[in-house]
Amino acid sequence: MTASNQSKQFEAAVAAWHKGRERYASKLQAQSTLSGLPIKTVYTQDDVSQDSVDVMPGVYPFTRGLYPDGYVLTPWAQQMVFGYGTIDETRQKMEKMVAEGMEGYFGNNIFNVVYDIPCMYGIDADHPEAESNLGQCGVHMSTGDDYDELVRDWELEKSNFSMITGDNCLPALALLVAAAERRGKGPESLRGNSMNWYPRTAVQDIPSWEPRWGYALMVDLIKWATINAPAWNTTNIFMYGISEAGGTPVQELAYGLSWGKSVIDAGLAAGLDPDQFIGRLGFQIGCTVNLFEEVAKFRAHRRMWAKLCRDAGCKKPSSMHARVHCHTNGYVLTQQQLLNNNARITLQALAAALGGVQSIHTCSYDEATTIPTEESHRTALRTQQILMWESGVRNVADPLGGSYYVEKLTDDMEAAAWEIYNQLEAKGGYLRGLETGEIKRAIDGASYQMKQNINSGRQIVVGLNKYQSESLEQHEPFRVDMAIENKAKQRLAAYKARRDDKAVAASLENVARACEALKAGTGSLMPALIEAARAGATNGEMMVPMRAAFGWYVSE
Amino acid sequence: MSGKPVKVLLAKKKIDVHGRASKLIARELRDAGMEVVYFRFGTVDEIVNAALQEDVDVIAVSIMTSGHLHLAENLVPALKAKGMNDVMVIFGGIIPDVDFEPLRKMGVHRAFPAGLPGSVVVDYINANVGKVGL
Numbered sequence: 001m002t003a004s005n006q007s008k009q010f011e012a013a014v015a016a017w018h019k020g021r022e023r024y025a026s027k028l029q030a031q032s033t034l035s036g037l038p039i040k041t042v043y044t045q046d047d048v049s050q051d052s053v054d055v056m057p058g059v060y061p062f063t064r065g066l067y068p069d070g071y072v073l074t075p076w077a078q079q080m081v082f083g084y085g086t087i088d089e090t091r092q093k094m095e096k097m098v099a100e101g102m103e104g105y106f107g108n109n110i111f112n113v114v115y116d117i118p119c120m121y122g123i124d125a126d127h128p129e130a131e132s133n134l135g136q137c138g139v140h141m142s143t144g145d146d147y148d149e150l151v152r153d154w155e156l157e158k159s160n161f162s163m164i165t166g167d168n169c170l171p172a173l174a175l176l177v178a179a180a181e182r183r184g185k186g187p188e189s190l191r192g193n194s195m196n197w198y199p200r201t202a203v204q205d206i207p208s209w210e211p212r213w214g215y216a217l218m219v220d221l222i223k224w225a226t227i228n229a230p231a232w233n234t235t236n237i238f239m240y241g242i243s244e245a246g247g248t249p250v251q252e253l254a255y256g257l258s259w260g261k262s263v264i265d266a267g268l269a270a271g272l273d274p275d276q277f278i279g280r281l282g283f284q285i286g287c288t289v290n291l292f293e294e295v296a297k298f299r300a301h302r303r304m305w306a307k308l309c310r311d312a313g314c315k316k317p318s319s320m321h322a323r324v325h326c327h328t329n330g331y332v333l334t335q336q337q338l339l340n341n342n343a344r345i346t347l348q349a350l351a352a353a354l355g356g357v358q359s360i361h362t363c364s365y366d367e368a369t370t371i372p373t374e375e376s377h378r379t380a381l382r383t384q385q386i387l388m389w390e391s392g393v394r395n396v397a398d399p400l401g402g403s404y405y406v407e408k409l410t411d412d413m414e415a416a417a418w419e420i421y422n423q424l425e426a427k428g429g430y431l432r433g434l435e436t437g438e439i440k441r442a443i444d445g446a447s448y449q450m451k452q453n454i455n456s457g458r459q460i461v462v463g464l465n466k467y468q469s470e471s472l473e474q475h476e477p478f479r480v481d482m483a484i485e486n487k488a489k490q491r492l493a494a495y496k497a498r499r500d501d502k503a504v505a506a507s508l509e510n511v512a513r514a515c516e517a518l519k520a521g522t523g524s525l526m527p528a529l530i531e532a533a534r535a536g537a538t539n540g541e542m543m544v545p546m547r548a549a550f551g552w553y554v555s556e
Numbered sequence: 557m558s559g560k561p562v563k564v565l566l567a568k569k570k571i572d573v574h575g576r577a578s579k580l581i582a583r584e585l586r587d588a589g590m591e592v593v594y595f596r597f598g599t600v601d602e603i604v605n606a607a608l609q610e611d612v613d614v615i616a617v618s619i620m621t622s623g624h625l626h627l628a629e630n631l632v633p634a635l636k637a638k639g640m641n642d643v644m645v646i647f648g649g650i651i652p653d654v655d656f657e658p659l660r661k662m663g664v665h666r667a668f669p670a671g672l673p674g675s676v677v678v679d680y681i682n683a684n685v686g687k688v689g690l
Binding site for chain 2: 118121130207368454474480
């Protein structure tokens with residue numbers, strides 16, 4: 001068929017389409033995505049630019065995915081978050097998850113371990129404010145013993161330790177490095193991820209470092225790892241936090257990329273070579289139930305990041321890869337009719353896989369109300385394994401590529417996100433937006449708007465504002481035994497009793513000096529923290545001089 | 557009710573994370589004409605002292621990272637010890653509904669699941685404030 005015949009056929013089909021809907025077209029309600037972008041009822045070849053279609057997976061700008069054959073060479077990493085109690089309980093859970101088939105790339109181990117809130121803030125088990133929080137929403141790990149148990153017997157080069165820390169990000173890495181050393185392994189053997197996500201304070205309502213010192217600490221870790229642990233992923237650009245705080249998918253893109261740009265700028269200002277450090281930055285991105293918008297978001301994100309990296313001076317294609325871990329958004333889950341959440345999580349994980357992410361955490365259906373049970377956590381893992389092995393989504397790279405709708409939505413989301421991004425950059429960028437509270441205000445506004453839409457029923461949430469039921473769920477939650485508190489305290493006391501207290505004290509004085517040197521721009525902190533970890537200093541002890549030096553700041 | 561707006565202390569436990577829900581409920585209570593003291597993070601003593609100083613009618617505790625039973629167990633007696641016997645105490649957030657009754661037995665007047673319109677909380681407060689005690 002010739003092009004002109006084809007075109008005539010299409011024009012005739014469009015005319016017939018218009019005729020077919022004449023009677024009711026004016027009555028159709030306007031539709032939009034979660035981000036407020038208008039959507040039509042049908043998309044055609046007229047909606048798609050040739051530029052968007054003339055691309056292949058594995059080729060810049062990576063809209064269609066990072067790898068030429070998608071998930072066929074190796075599927076996404078099953079990166080389930082877990083961690084509770086002391087390292088004893090969490091170690092058992094690690095072994096159980098491996099037995100359940102949780103795998104990273106090419107069958108490697110992958111452990112996405114979340115710390116408890118006291119560790120994140122930097123207080124040990126014997127601190128009064130740690131009470132009732134120890135081991136509750138994460139594992140309590142503060143001593144060399146704890147880290148020895150974390151890494152024991154795992155083949156380090158084939159095990160990925162992703163450590164969900166808070167302000168204790170640098171001390172945690174130092175403690176891990178020291179534990180590896182006790183096994184005779186240097187930091188170059190380490191695989192995994194530091195969160196290094198200070199910039200999250202722009203959207204999360206948590207006290208942390210003063211902004212300039214937050215960035216200085218972030219860069220210190222990046223510099224140290226770039227030289228000493230080149231396989232270590234230094235930084236997690238936590239876009240998930242932006243959507244969890246209430247940001248729309250377009251805001252998540254815009255502010256997330258601006259955050260990433262601020263890390264690139266900070267690294268370049270510190271004299272790092274773009275091809276050496278940018279490829280070790282990664283993303284953690286949320287995913288709602290809104291399937292096509294989320295697929296388009298992941299596709300637009302890769303393209304936008306690749307452009308930013310090229311502009312920053314990256315030459316190697318792999319440095320321009322937006323490597324994405326998807327954490328299915330928890331906020332879409334409902335406390336009402338808990339089991340419905342399994343349907344939501346399935347759709348979320350499907351969107352992430354169709355979007356071509358590298359790694360997925362699937363929430364558990366009962367997380368809307370509690371820490372997940374063993375059963376709900378396993379079901380969450382199985383949800384992504386069913387997707388991986390039964391659904392066929394991993395057989396073809398970018399299976400929605402070329403869809404008129406998805407390509408158009410990808411373009412539209414990119415354009416809308418660049419608009420917000422450019423406005424923020426013009427006003428001084430992400431760090432400035434963090435300091436002024438501008439980012440937080442924008443996200444809070446979106447969160448309020450969404451709540452109003454849900455309250456009024458404009459945005460439907462099944463079981464919450466439609467098809468409600470009166471009965472309670474009576475779901476028995478996972479409970480962390482309060483005896484854990486004593487166990488954590490005893491572990492800490494036993495560890496402290498075995499140390500050379502003088503050496504610990506001296507190492508902590510050295511940390512205090514290194515903090516001042518970092519502030520003055522004359523030295524680095526990571527080596528002093530590693531020294532302190534070798535000497536036996538705990539997570540909480542290292543945080544004391546750091547807190548004294550880098551302040552305590554609650555963003556507006 | 558007299559013309560004086562209902563005054564609510566909105567608190568979270570000392571070490572908690574996230575703020576989306578507590579900021580939303582603060583705004584929804586304000587939309588309904590209530591005065592909200594947004595206290596963010598506090599230990600039991602800090603919450604009690606703030607409630608005393610601000611002379612609030614209601615203490616609303618937003619929970620994200622569990623510990624609600626432990627907090628209620630300590631908060632209610634501490635309020636009584638300071639003579640705050642007329643204050644209303646409500647909890648909301650990530651709380652399993654099997655804990656609603658234990659919380660009630662500890663003296664928490666009502667626990668709300670996440671996601672509901674703020675008007676549900678507003679209606680409860682308006683119907684019961686000043687009529688309940690610890």
